[in-house]
Amino acid sequence: MxxxxxxxxxxxxxxxxxxxxxxxxxxxxxxxxxGWYQPQYMGTTVQYVVVDAPQ
Known part of the structure; x- marks a missing residue:
């Protein structure tokens, strides 16, 4: 997916x-x-923020 x-x-x-x-x-x-994603942590759970392609 x-x-x-x-x-x-x-x-x-x-x-x-x-x-x-x-x-x-x-x-x-x-x-x-x-797609490009930047990981971020909320407590001990990782989630990924959808971002523009980095320059």
Whole structure:
């Protein structure tokens, strides 16, 4: 299930299997197909914020 159509700023709790970690300017992102996600922690739970492709 690709979440590439999610709106920027949306939060997802799981990512597709085709993701890779990309470091841009010292920040880790997950790139999944055409989507970019930035992990953030809420307590001990990780969630992913949909972001624009980093520059």
């Amino acid at each position: 690709a979440v590439t159509s999610a709106m920027i700023g949306s939060i997802v709790y799981s990512l597709p299997a085709d993701c890779t970690t990309v470091i841009v300017n010292g920040i880790g992102y997950q790139q999944c197909s055409n």
